[in-house]
Amino acid sequence: MxxxxxxxxxxxxxxxxxxxxxxxxxxxxxxxxxxxxxxxxxxxxxxxxxxxxxxxxxxxxxxxxxxxxxxxxxxxxxxxxxxxxxxxxxxxxxxxxxxVKFRDDKTYPYLVVTLGDEAPRVMVSRNRRIPGARYFGPYPKVWAVRETIDLMIKAFPIRTCSDSSYRRAMQTGRSCFPGQIGRCGGPCSHKVTIEEHREIVEQFVAFMASHDRRVITLLQREMKDASDAFEYERAAKIRDRIQALENVLEKSAVVLPENTEVDVFGIEEDELAAAVQQFVVRGGRVRGVRSWVVDKELDIAAGELVESVLETAYENEPPPREIVVPVLPDDAPALELWLAERRGRGKVSLKTAQRGDKAAVLQTATLNAKQALALYKTRRTADYVARTQALTELQDALGLDEAPLRMECYDVSHLGGTNVVASMVVFEDGLPKKSAYRKFAVAGTVDDTESLAQVLRRRLARLDEDERTEEGEGDGTRPRRRFAYRPGLIIVDGGQPQVQAAARTLEELGIHDLPVVGIAKRLEEVWLPDDEFPVILPRGSEALFLLQRIRDEAHRFAITFQRQKRRADIGTVLSEIPGLGPTRSKELLRHFGSVARLRAADVEAIAEVKGIGPQLAETIVARLASSPAGGGRQEDEA
Incomplete structure (x- = not known):
């Protein structure tokens, strides 16, 4: 509209x-x-x-x-x-x-102990409303719960069979099938009484709630007593239980001091979506991990996103006493009161972590969120139905005669006006075709729009040619195509200025049948050359997701090339310094870790490097000062 x-x-x-x-x-x-x-x-x-x-x-x-x-x-x-x-x-x-929409707001599997039953059972369930049950988790996958149960029932043999199997076994006096194969330790196995089984269940729950090594110490003492009494078979069984508990503890690493009860949220977001990783830490150990993806329709602040995430996370379960988040919402005190009501007892504290152990856990959660977002994008791109839908949506939204089966996207990158480069990435049928990617060194201009125009002229000059060059004369090798066939859509990374520059270039070359659009980062607006306002694609649309993926890939490819040229340039500068050979050059870069740190270093700092004396250090500083450095942050995109 x-x-x-x-x-x-x-x-x-x-x-x-x-x-x-x-x-x-x-x-x-x-x-x-x-x-x-x-x-x-x-x-x-x-x-x-x-x-x-x-x-x-x-x-x-x-x-x-x-x-x-x-x-x-x-x-x-x-x-x-x-x-x-x-x-x-x-x-x-x-x-x-x-x-905000929570795309993957699914229920997660829990390890459940049905304490309300006559003979409590341990099982996997997503149902959070079992009367009298005790829950542990959530776990990221069902197999993770089953693995924990397999280890725990070796240490605490309790009931695993279904209610119908239990009733049948107790009525007939014949052990349930899991009990016959050693997979159930309940009264239905006829190896323990209901009272003895209840005691083992309580030990099971106590260990799961605390992961206290004192349980292992007690079992070690019991094993020694059995061995001293020549009860070697019982000692061997206790030994196996100890090993099972050690395995459980190994899989639940200590990340914070004992008695720490905290949930840590890592969030990684882009313009369209955010991935959330919730680390559930109890007793200082990560007991469960929950992850989901958020679709963002409006451009909301990080604090608002955190608020929405917490409201969803604690919709059906009480929060812990402490919650660590990347940023605090503006109305954090009100949110703390709301969370305290959900908890039902005591206060809930919202915090950020800048240093220390909790900051390390937050960093790990954020890293996992970053990987989850990348995986989400990859899986969505690989979905054939989604790709087909994306191409159809693009055709309709942009008014194209046919779906753009081949799309080329261009991006310009430079470092403060130096090392200007550009990239061309190609997507065919909604998938990247990396063999068709091209990179360009741009000379004679530092203006983004002129750089873009120069690159398009170089590419489009070959649009109607045979576009083939022989790799050898008369040697029988196959001809190599430079750019292959015509694209169905040209995409430039940028807004109105960039797309208008691209359209002018097409007009100059007499090309009137190639559609061109621009996608502006941050707002994710899709611009057509002659329109005053951008095309607005729904935030959750497959078309916008595909355009974003192509643009990000072009940006990545351009930045990679720009950094390669920068490293080559600094290598050239260093190689021209008398007395500074390849070995000392490598030692310099290894010592400082980056070109930026080397350029910022003074004579004294450089002289500390192995093999570099004060006189050579002065020469290096003077040479670097006279060579183009770019200045600031400036991996700028068109």
């Missing part, structure tokens, strides 16, 4: 004086009454004013949402906590399309 020049004032916008300056929850809805977005605010008037700024100043997707809406309503509440509770309730009830 494109706004008209006079659309900066929405006809349904309430007057500022009508909106209370009090805490509350607001909801945008469309003409059919569908709730589009639910949010909360400490001050409704201030918060809603953000949505009614001039449309051009709004984030593109926020503008899309307010243009789709036909009214906004609000409900005033008494406190921040009440606002949080009401927002949570409405999001669950209405599932607004512009709120």
């Amino acid at each position: 494109t706004p008209s020049p006079r659309a900066d004032v929405l006809p349904w916008r309430p007057k500022a004086g009508e909106i209370p300056a009090a805490p509350g929850v607001y909801r945008f809805s469309d003409a059919s009454g569908r709730i589009l977005y639910v949010g909360k605010a400490v001050n409704l008037r201030q918060r809603l004013a953000n949505y009614f700024q001039p449309l051009r100043s709004l984030h593109e997707r926020t503008r899309h949402m307010v243009l789709a809406a036909s009214k906004v309503e609000w409900t005033v509440v008494g406190s921040d906590v009440e606002a949080l509770q009401l927002e949570y309730t409405w999001i669950k009830e209405f599932a607004p399309p512009y709120n």
